[in-house]
Amino acid sequence: MHPHSYTVDSYSKAQDLAATILASSTPVQISSACSSIESFLHSHSPDQSRHFFSATFPTLICKLFGFDDATPSSSPSSSAPNCQSYHGWIDTVITSNDPDLANRVFALLVPNGVLLSSISAVDRLSLVKYVFPIERLPEWARFMLSSDKNCRVLSDLCPLFKGRVKEDSIKASVPVYQIQLNVFEYYMFWFAYYPVCRGNNENSDNVSTKRSRRFKLENWVSSISGLSSARRGSEHRVECNLYVRLLYAYLRAFVPVLDLNSHQPYRSSLLHNSISFDGSVIIQAEFLVNTFTHFWLVDNDFSPLPVNLCKSFGVSFPLRSVLGETPPTAGLGEVVKLFVKYLNLSSLVQADGTENVEHSGSPRWRVSGSFDYSKSRDVMVGSPNVRSVGTWNLSIQRPLYRFILRTFLFCPIGTSIKNASKVFSVWISYMEPWMISLDDFAELDVLVDKSAQNAKKEDSLDNTVGYTPTWQGYVLSNYLYYSSLVMHFMGFAHKFLHADVEIIVQMVLKVLNILTSSKELLGLIKMADSVFHSKQAGSGKSMLNSLYRYIPSICEQLQDWEDGLSESDADGSFLHENWNKDLRLFTDGEDGGQQLLQLFILRAEAELQAFSGENLAHNLQCIDSLKEKVGCLYGGHTIKPLSFSPEPKEHHQGRCEIFKPRKIGNQAVADIKYKGDWMKRPISDDEIAWLAKLLVSLSGWLNESLGLNQLESSQVYVEVSHNDVDDVCGPAETMKALLSAVSSWLLTLSTTMVRLMREHGLRVNLRMFASKKVVMVLLLSVVFSILKKVFGLFQRV
Helix, strand or coil, X not given: CCCHHHHHHHHHHHHHHHHHHHCCCCHHHHHHHHHHHHHHHHCCCHHHCHHHHHHHHHHHHHHHHCCECCCCCCCHHHCCCECCCCCCHHHHHHHHCCHHHHHHHHHHHCCCCHHHHHHHHHHHHCCCCEEECHHHCCHHHHHXXXXXXXXXXXXXXXXXXXXXXXXXXXXXXXCCEEEEECHHHHHHHHHHHHHHHHHHHHHHHHHCCCCCCCCCHHHHCCCCCXXXXXXXXXXCCHHHCHHHHHHHHHHHHHCCCCCHHHHCCCCCCHHHHCCCCCHHHHHHHHHHHHHHHHHHHHCCCCCCCCHHXXXXXXXXXXXXXXXXXXXXXXCCHHHHHHHHHHHHHHHEECCCCCCCCCCCXXXXXXXXXXXXXXXXXXXXXXXXXXXXXXXXXXXXXXXXXXXXXXXXXXXXXXXXXHHHHHHHHHHHHHXXXXXXXXXXXXXXXXXXXXXHHHCCHHHCCCCCCCCCHHHHHHHHHCHHHHCHHHHHHHHHHHHCCCCCHHHHHHHHHXXXXXXXXXXXXXXXXXXXXXXXXXXXXXXXXXXXXXXXXCHHHHHHHHHHHCCCCCHHHCCCCCCCCCHHHCCCCCCCCCCCHHHHHHHXXXXXXXXXXXXXXXCHHHHHHHHHHHHHHHHHHCCCCCCCCCCCCCCCCCCCCCHXXXXXXXCECCECHHHCCCCCCHHHCCCCCCECHHHHHHHHHHHHHHHHHHCCCCCCCCCCCCCCCHHHCCCCCHHHHHHHHHHHHHHHHHHHHHHHHHHHHHHCCCCCCCHHHHEHHHHHHHXXXXXXXXXXXXXHHHHHC
């Protein structure tokens, strides 16, 4: 036990250090504060540094991430930064463009630095616990914590909160649950929440007023080669992208990219015991991956967890009406891309010889270093002779698919497609894991570990560029990324073609280039589609029996990954009414992939000829490449020539003429109709959106109640028993008989009308009353009637 005076002195120094951190804003002050923190932690043992984490650490989080200041109190659980942006250390590093300052802050926060080492030591002694504010958690987690019943199953439902949901002992009258974390977990929660907070602030700034100190998330990695498609900017240096450096350092130190199942106990192979892991390493790695997944990919998803898992626990998420058309947080594309690319390294498997595509063993990895908080590790992979689905890939399949799909479906009309293009880059990277190499992380490796600069060239991953049959397991496990998501992206491309036709054309061409990059890959995708539809149709024997075992998994993924999504959500969607129950990429018909691609090429060519200038020749060359890829994708079918001259028009065409489809095959323009439910067609400009949605819901309820959604299959006959017809005597009986006759007549009339509507396929459609013209006429009529009554009252007076 320490003397009382020493304890008071330690607490006083911790408070002074917190004041120093709070006042540090300039590069010189930040460097001085970092030195003071390191000096304090070096001079205090783990059990003596408790006051630092209770009084100083919350302030450090506020200043580091740029959150609004929260005056630290004596209790760590009551100290919580707010999500109100101000100039933090990370912002200062980016704006100052000072590599020395970036290296100084990075040295403080690096995994093997003094701060993370102290955190590890304090957590081993369980000296400090924090309460993370519920309002900063992902949207679905907030909903779960608002219900006592859901709180009790949250730990079992999601591994991220396992053992971390505690009941507040202070408020004993009403059960209140909170998220209790140790120091490392608390820091990582704020680290993951930081880009979400910045993205939300960026959106609010765009809607309201523009602040003078605007933070752009894309600046973190805009100049990192291999991780961004943006051009290298001269205004920001690579080493000043502090957040990306820290993210990669934490992934590299705490998340092993290998098959974690190989480290489970009671394995017989000596290979499984060749690496010195313990259970805490796996738990820590899963915690970090789950944290980034739920804060970045899931967050405001109205179907955050697998449907079957929720049903097994009796949990439902009524978030569809609130978050139905909410896209993911903008600005996360670059950090998600780094996160996904790193985790997909687990799909690169080294084996001594040939291996089945259904990888079930564990590869040999060369790992150096310990996986403690305070130490980093390097993972080097040999020649990738066999590749299959890694552990981390399986954990991010569903949330990443929904993250990409929600971005495409719910991207608001009239906004920039910059965020969607970054998410598109994540999707493309995920579709080409065979293009990932450790060389992609070479620049970050040098920034994170200076010793990597002198590493031997043969230590890098010499990856074979291009698809090989050894990737069959990966493609089939992620088949929806190569099929269903392509169709959804085509709807996005049609919807935003007018926004930036050149970029959209290049995006579509990139997707087709991947699908047609290898005959083996294209053949596998086509065979899987053929087996899927033959399985759906219940056909007999087939030469493709080897692929039948994957169909149940694809069907389950199709239902689960697209849970709650419907065609009416995607404004301008060209997909079938039941598009989340089938695969349409190689299906014939108006809603098939070939027809959508042909229509896209016609529209794109018209747009380019109408608006392109100097780049017209290059853009038309891209159109020719699109036609070639479509022919390759669908077996040599070519796009029929346009009915108008290819020379650019001298006169300016109106937008209505540009978007007017000319002709598709032998189908006239007048024959091109909306494929889905006409009552649920996209909201037009002459309609009131909220009133149309309300009337559509009311019409749907009436049609369901009256049975008008089903076709009339049989005639309805009403038999009247003569025994029920009695003699009518007296005025009371006469009145009852008259009322019964009128009621029977009205009932018969309504039944006849319903039967006629069923026979002719008619339904109740109140949406016409959502027209702005109809509403204006009704509003003018009401106003005229009120004014007439008011003037009448004045005349009487």
